[in-house]
Amino acid sequence: MKDCWDKSLIFFQIAGILVIPAVIAYFGWKVDSTLQKNDIKIKYIEIAVEILKDPPKEETKALRLWAVDVLSEYPTIKFTSEALIELKKSPLPAPIFLLNPDGTKLLNPDDTPFTQPNM
Numbered sequence: 627m628k629d630c631w632d633k634s635l636i637f638f639q640i641a642g643i644l645v646i647p648a649v650i651a652y653f654g655w656k657v658d659s660t661l662q663k664n665d666i667k668i669k670y671i672e673i674a675v676e677i678l679k680d681p682p683k684e685e686t687k688a689l690r691l692w693a694v695d696v697l698s699e700y701p702t703i704k705f706t707s708e709a710l711i712e713l714k715k716s717p718l719p720a721p722i723f724l725l726n727p728d729g730t731k732l733l734n735p736d737d738t739p740f741t742q743p744n745m
Contacts, residue, residue: 667700681717690714 674693682690694713698705705713 670696671700675718678713678718682715 674696677693
């Protein structure tokens with residue numbers, strides 16, 4: 627019986643040596659693939675936002691519709707149908723405030739400190 631256990635132990639040790647690196651490689655590949663897909667989605671969204679900043683024109687109508695489709699497809703938080711219709715008709719509004727490059731302080735577009743209104 628001990629001989630059977632010894633053979634089983636050797637088998638599982640060899641299997642572990644072969645299987646564990648393969649499993650780690652597979653999951654590493656899956657994570658990398660997901661990150662690459664997310665990067666592509668982000669780039670599409672950035673392009674779409676740049677297109678939608680300009681006022682709608684007849685010559686860029688198809689491009690604007692593509693940009694709206696991108697914004698309806700990729701974001702985690704979806705636009706309402708009313709918001710998508712509005713994006714087709716109007717340029718994106720300018721931001722009300724911005725973050726400092728270090729990400730800490732809110733600024734108005736004219737670089738003055740942003741203060742929240744009293745509510």
